Amino acid sequence: MTLNERDQKIKTLLESLVASDAGLKLVRETLGGSGFGLLRQVEHMTFPEVTDPERLARARHGVVMDTETTGVDTTKDKVIQLAMLRFTYDDEGIIALGEGFDRFRDPGFPIPAEITAITRITDDDVRGKTISDAEVAAFLEGCDLVICHNAGFDRKMVEREFPQAGFGQLRFDCSFAQINWLVRGNNGRSLESLALKAGMIYGSHNALNDILATAFVLNTPNETHGRPFVEMYRRGSEAAILLIAKDSPFERKDDLKANGYSWSPDGLDAAGNTKSWYKTLRDDPAVLDAEAEFLRTQIYRRDVALPCYRIAGDERYSARRPQRQETFRTAEVRSVRDVLEQQVAYTTPQTSFSF
Structure with missing residues (x-):
């Protein structure tokens, strides 16, 4: 057998092996045992067909x-x-x-x-x-x-x-x-x-x-x-709520970032609320209660009322402002006094940061 004939047989065998999932697995395992890996080129892959x-x-x-x-x-x-x-x-x-x-x-x-x-x-x-x-x-x-x-x-x-x-x-x-x-x-x-x-x-x-x-x-x-x-x-x-941590204290920015909030200097990702921290939450009572506790105890250090928006799939990730603004309260409202006490008191705007 010549070298060309041998090479052709090896090529034919490899082509046959990689044409099936079982053969591909065998090639991967064999190469892996010798310290090599096998990667497939996406442009040459066939997407699996569903016939159900x-x-x-x-x-x-x-x-x-x-x-x-x-x-x-x-x-x-x-x-x-x-x-x-x-x-x-x-x-x-x-x-x-x-x-x-x-x-x-x-x-x-x-x-x-x-x-x-x-x-x-x-x-x-x-x-x-x-x-x-x-x-x-x-x-x-x-x-x-x-x-x-x-x-x-x-x-x-x-x-x-x-x-x-x-x-x-x-x-x-x-x-x-x-x-x-x-x-x-x-x-x-x-x-x-x-x-x-x-x-x-x-x-x-x-x-x-x-x-x-x-x-x-x-x-x-x-x-x-x-x-x-x-x-x-x-x-x-899942139903989602875009929450704006409006006028949050500057010194709490690292806590907000660690808890999944992002900074929007221009308001494009925060429903038009410029220089604000924002986060998208699942509209689930347990999730919202946990977020209220975090904001009350670690960020504002009191009960607050913050702007929020219910986000549908046709609004998610858009720069368009959601149609309806609601209010996220960290404590239940029982009286007009409760409403007034939950208003955010911080009025000094935050500046832009580089993260």
Whole structure:
């Protein structure tokens, strides 16, 4: 047997092995025993097919979406690439992947060099190219869910850049924020690290590759915690409250941050409340009682009344101000005096911080 014949036999055997789950497992175990690992290229993977007629009968439609932009300022930067991938799903996970949408868009000015370095998108790639609201709306027709790995950024960008496309009427879920990746054994939440942990690699920082990788990561089985998609979708279905720790004492900022609050200098993430700490809570009595205790004992050191908003899926992660403001009280109101005593007394505005 010649060397070429031997190599061809080895290649044929490997191709046969990696074509099945059992064979792939065997290759991984063999390589692992010798100190090597095996990673799959997402762009060459086939998404598992669901044939269960009951699941197919209740399937709904959504898109995985990602943008590449000229910067990270959602109030002024421009979308230079918009990628979407249609899929069908139910509450058990993604059933199948469908049609894709991948378009470049000329921002009207030179792309910053640092953005080209990250995305590899050049001025020549986008020159003269446009994306109309109408074609985006047509692609979204029939969908009720949009998934992004950073929905807090991507939703604001597309709602501002494509105001007539219909994004404002859709539920957004975030594969970055709505899944407890740490419990699942992931030290980081970047898409690259999540894919690597799942045994996959892909051409990152390209919107089309990113959304394909997101779909595969969300579909990764986990014997203990189930598929990540199911956790994300369940958490996105829960009623949520956006709580604003308005006029909180400056010296308590580290306590707020440690308890999951984020700082909004411009109010975009805090329903228009500038220079405020905010947090999204599950609308559950036990969760709200615990938060009231934290605010009363560790932050304000007395009972207070704070602005809050009930957030639906079509408002989550949007820069649009929620339609109705309510009041979060750390103590039950029994009289007018109780209302007055719970008013926040701090009037000195906080300044912007760098964290």
